[in-house]
Structure formats: structure tokens, C-alpha cells
Amino acid sequence: TPTFRIALIAGDGIGKEVMPEGLRVVMAAAERFGFELDCRTIDWASCDYYAEHGQMMPDDWKEQLKGVDALYFGAVGWPATVPDHVSLWGSLLKFRREFDQYINLRPVRLFEGVPCPLAGRKPGDIDYLVVRENTEGEYTSLGGVMYEGTEREIVIQESVFSRHGTDRVLRYAYELAQARKKKHLTVATKSNGIAISMPWWDGRADTIGRDYPEVKVDKQHIDILSARFVLQPTRFDVVVASNLFGDILSDLGPATTGTIGLAPSANLNPDRKFPSLFEPVHGSAPDIYGQNIANPIAMIWSGALMLDFLTQGQGIGRAAHDAIVAAIEAVLREGPLTRDLGGTASTTELGMAIAQRI
Amino acid sequence: TPTFRIALIAGDGIGKEVMPEGLRVVMAAAERFGFELDCRTIDWASCDYYAEHGQMMPDDWKEQLKGVDALYFGAVGWPATVPDHVSLWGSLLKFRREFDQYINLRPVRLFEGVPCPLAGRKPGDIDYLVVRENTEGEYTSLGGVMYEGTEREIVIQESVFSRHGTDRVLRYAYELAQARKKKHLTVATKSNGIAISMPWWDGRADTIGRDYPEVKVDKQHIDILSARFVLQPTRFDVVVASNLFGDILSDLGPATTGTIGLAPSANLNPDRKFPSLFEPVHGSAPDIYGQNIANPIAMIWSGALMLDFLTQGQGIGRAAHDAIVAAIEAVLREGPLTRDLGGTASTTELGMAIAQRI
Numbered sequence A, B: 001t002p003t004f005r006i007a008l009i010a011g012d013g014i015g016k017e018v019m020p021e022g023l024r025v026v027m028a029a030a031e032r033f034g035f036e037l038d039c040r041t042i043d044w045a046s047c048d049y050y051a052e053h054g055q056m057m058p059d060d061w062k063e064q065l066k067g068v069d070a071l072y073f074g075a076v077g078w079p080a081t082v083p084d085h086v087s088l089w090g091s092l093l094k095f096r097r098e099f100d101q102y103i104n105l106r107p108v109r110l111f112e113g114v115p116c117p118l119a120g121r122k123p124g125d126i127d128y129l130v131v132r133e134n135t136e137g138e139y140t141s142l143g144g145v146m147y148e149g150t151e152r153e154i155v156i157q158e159s160v161f162s163r164h165g166t167d168r169v170l171r172y173a174y175e176l177a178q179a180r181k182k183k184h185l186t187v188a189t190k191s192n193g194i195a196i197s198m199p200w201w202d203g204r205a206d207t208i209g210r211d212y213p214e215v216k217v218d219k220q221h222i223d224i225l226s227a228r229f230v231l232q233p234t235r236f237d238v239v240v241a242s243n244l245f246g247d248i249l250s251d252l253g254p255a256t257t258g259t260i261g262l263a264p265s266a267n268l269n270p271d272r273k274f275p276s277l278f279e280p281v282h283g284s285a286p287d288i289y290g291q292n293i294a295n296p297i298a299m300i301w302s303g304a305l306m307l308d309f310l311t312q313g314q315g316i317g318r319a320a321h322d323a324i325v326a327a328i329e330a331v332l333r334e335g336p337l338t339r340d341l342g343g344t345a346s347t348t349e350l351g352m353a354i355a356q357r358i
């Protein structure tokens, strides 16, 4: 039987609560579709680990992940004890960069049974993909402070865009758009304000676009684009964005579908040279941790994306993906639901209900 | 009689259509409340001017604006002929910087009579102020391209934050929050990803906050903050943000109230050393220009903010402001409405209807 080697990294907060449910469902799919999971539980990449070791991960973290096909990842962050930029740069952002997971794929979809915060929208109206650049751009620790500690203090923060990094995410998005019915690509920009990188980014989008004459392209400034996620969600199909803009759009989009508790994400190294990472879009949510009320669906859906990617979107992985998504759909329609969706079910109850339907 | 010297800068596209309506209403208020407007019509700061002169404004633009109390500004941008970063950096962004308009104040409010895109929200539920830093931060033309034109091309874009610039906008926001009933301040950040400037920004927010112990402060990452503008709009009171984050939030906020055609903005130099600038949040909207269908309310409301600021929020200016806002409220309740609000009225009809009620 085919075997997938998975590293399980629960992380912090509700990451620890949703991970078991994700695993439960992925295991159920393994049984039904005839594959095996060779799981390695990782207790680092968490703020608890940091408390003991003064760093988020051991020095030999790459060694420890040798031979792993994918990372199944909960959430990292516990700002009460470790500042977010320390915990995230020491774990999640390190994986994204050092494993060159340059695509962050984030589906946005309104499901039947989920009350939509947008008036009059029904399932089918909101259904698009955010493709986020995931390794460079605005997320850097380059720059510094001048005249530190004085009234004249000045801070420089650098963003770095490479042609290599920009072209590959644009090309991925164009390919995706071309393979879809609408063949529509929205390119997020802010070339009217951010005067060096964004006009250049627009130029790369034009250049790559020449290879995809069938794709209808629409460049939108991030301000009005955010507004249109609320006002005209039906117009979107594939949306491609820089690291920061993709981060914003992939929280905003899911919010318009009712809860960010559903939104999954795939941090992909499409070259398959390194393991890819699959995680919910939501974070560790310290405010609700410990009550077993977190919605595990984002974690579970991320597991489906993982199985799909591991089999190149074909065969048993694809079948398992589809079965998991169908089970999610069924539970959203029929319940039980967690508190964020107006129900009273626990994290565990929801996970079990979905696993049962596989 | 008190006289205010106003420069009228219509700009491009629908800027030219909404400006006359703004002026109509401001004039009506002048008549009713007993002040005079000494208006200077400016035909530069437009892409038409650029077409003729190869620059957006004459070299002596500051000379030409000598003695002016405020700029009443439509919208600039005509990307078909002038790239946005050229037209905006040569006009609006120049005003903001060289006139040190370091506060961009943008009220977000759901009005009776305006269909809300958020399900189940009623007037009163959405009512907050976005305070945007307006002179520095992410909007720069600093940086450049390395290995230009080759596969190895790399682009650096710098953001610049000064303690001077950051503290004054934070302080302004704290003051505003303290003077309000809820005394609640949300500080937009992204310190988990943008690792130099944003943790520093958080630190400044903490430092300034020590002078305002009564203000409840809430730091939110821009991704989840955008989501909460949709999911939990009632929780906001005053929101302070960097230039870019403020730009995004002040389009997104108005979108949740039904249309960005209503949203006004005040670009303030609170020191009154330079003229302040009042403009709609919407842009020049080339797609609807020429049909006389643009909603002039953002322009008109911006005029009200102008009069209020010119009299330090007191006396006739304040009275004129309140009368204009009341007239806007009445027309939104009773019609006529422009197309963006589901009506059929023209730009002119709406302007006249509001002027009549003053």
C-alpha cells in the first residue's frame, strides 16, 4: 500500500485542539481509500518548546524532517510569552522559506449551511482561489533603526521582490486560471502608492500574461480590491497577490464566507524538492484555547489538500480529498456545528461527525 | 463676514463631475450660515495638464496656492494615458507630504436608507473612524532594481517610519479615542510578518498609550482586522493604521456600509502651518466617467469636514458641517439616489437635492 510520511506539528493554542481532529479524518480516509500514513509527531515549533530551549526549533530540525513528504501543521503563536515575530520567524516562516514553499494556495468558498455575513449571497456566489506569494516580498527582517532611542529615530523596512520569485507565482496563477471555466485572473497591486516594487510587479504580470492570451486579467489596487471582496464577490476566480496582500485577502475572503474557522491553506513547493506544508489559515487563537470549542474544519480541509497534493491531484489522494470535502459539506448542512457557526458542538464532536462520514 | 479661501482642484474623471456638486452644497451652506468662500479654480493636478506639460503641476504650484486655507480636491488618475504612480506622486501624494498633512481622517458610517452589504446590520452598528498616517511608511519611491532586465532581477522597496511621524498619528488617535464614549482604540499591525517596522510600531503604540490610561487598546494584525471589519464591525471605535494599512481599511470599511461613493476624507495638517486637503475616498473611476452617474456624496461630505476643520470644530463651520450631514442623511432616507445605491438619479440631481435641504 502507498505510504505517506507526514510530520505532525500541532504548535500552540488551538493548533493542539484541531490537530487531533484533522488527523482523525485523514486516518479515516486512509482506511477507506487504502493508503497508509507514517506519522512523526513533532513537539517543537511551539512556544512551549521555546520556553524550555530559548528557540522555536532544534538546530537539527531539517535532519529530523528528512524523508518526510508533508508537514501537517496546526498553528504557532503565544504572544503572552513569546513575541509573534520571534515565534513565527522561528517556525512557520522558516519552513515556508527554507523548504521553498513559494505558493500559498487558499480556496475561498461559501458553503451551504453556513450563514453568510454578506446579505443575499448564496453558495456558488463566493468561490475563488487566492494564490499568495509565500517566500519573499514584504515579509522580511531586513532594515533597521537609525538614531535609536532618540526623538529622531527612523526605521527602514525593506521589501524584496525577485523576478524568480514573482514570475513563478504569477505563472502558477495564470496556469490555474487557464485551467478553470471562467479563466479570470485578478492581480493585486498598489502601484499608485508603492512606487518601486508595485509598478515593477505589474510589469511582470503583463510579461507573463503574454503566454496566456486566453486568460482575462484584471489589475486591482489592494484598497479597492478589498472593498470588492465585500461588494462584488462573484467577480473573482483566481486572485494572485504578494505575500502581504495575499495574507490580507486570504483572511478577508474567508470572513465573507462566514468564518475563518473553515479556511484551509496549502504552502506548496510545486517542484517537490522539499516537503509542502498544510495548515489552517486561522492562528492559535489564545482567546478561545482550552475550551475545546475551536472549529476543526480548516485543519481537516487542509488535510484534504495535503492528500490531493501528495498524489498530484489524482488517484486515491484525489478521491480522499473529494470524500473529505463532501463530508465537510454534509456536516455543514446537517450539523453538528461549533460555536463560531452558531452551534454548540465541541471541536471533538465536529471532528468525529466528519470522520464518520468518510 | 468670515471668508475662507479655497482652492478647487477637480482633477480627473469623476472628480470633474462631483466637484461642482460639492461646491454647490458648500455654497448653499455659506449662504445659510453667513460666511464667504473665496474660490480659486485650479486646472492643474490633472492628467489633462500632464498631457500638455509633461508634469502634473506647474513648478510654482506652491506659489499659486499661497494664502489658501484649504484644498477641495476631486480625484486624480487616468491610467490610460498616465501611469498611476506618476499622476499620484506628482499631485495628491505631493500635497500630503509637502503640506505635511499627516492625518488622514476617514469616518465610516452606515446610514439609514443605504442597503448594507452585511447581513442584519443596521445604522448605528457601523460607526467608527479610521485614522491613517498620511506622509510616510510604505508609500515611498525609495529602493530600486538590481540586475535589471536579467533573470536575476531583484527589487528593493523601502518603507520608512519615523518616530516623529508615528508618534504624532498615534497621539492624534489616542486623543480622538479618549474624547469619545467608547474610548476604544484599535491599532493595526503586522508585527508577526513584517519583522522590523511593525514590532517597532507596536512599541510606539505602547509608549504613547501610557499617557492615555483610560483608552482601551487592542492591537490587531491587518489580516484578521480586515476579517473583523466584516464579521464584527460593531467592535470598532477609532482605528489607527500606517499609510498602507489605513488605505486598505478605509476602502474596506466604507464598502461594508454599502458603497465607497459615500466615504469622505480629511487630509489634515493639524498644526495649521499648511493648508489641509479634503477629498472623497473614491478615485477618478474612468469606467463610469462621462455619464453623470457618480455619487457626489463623498465629495459633499468632504466639504462638510472642510468647513468643520476651518473653524476648529466650532461656530458656523461646525453648524454648516452638521447641516450638510443632516441633508445627506435626509436624502439617503428619502431619495433621490444614484445608481450605486439602487436609484436612477444623476450626479447633478443628487447634488441639487442635498443643496436644497441646506
Ligand SMILES: CC(C)[C@H](C(=O)O)[C@@H](O)C(=O)O
Pocket (backbone or CB within 6 Å): A192, A193, A223, B088, B247, B281, B283
Ligand atoms: C490614489 C491613491 C494613491 C490613494 C492612496 O493610496 O492613498 C487613494 O487610494 C486614497 O486612499 O486616497
Ligand SMILES: CC(C)[C@H](C(=O)O)[C@@H](O)C(=O)O
Pocket (backbone or CB within 6 Å): A088, A247, A281, A283, B192, B193, B223
Ligand atoms: C502567523 C502569520 C505570520 C501568518 C502570515 O502572516 O503569513 C498567518 O497570518 C498566515 O496567513 O499564514
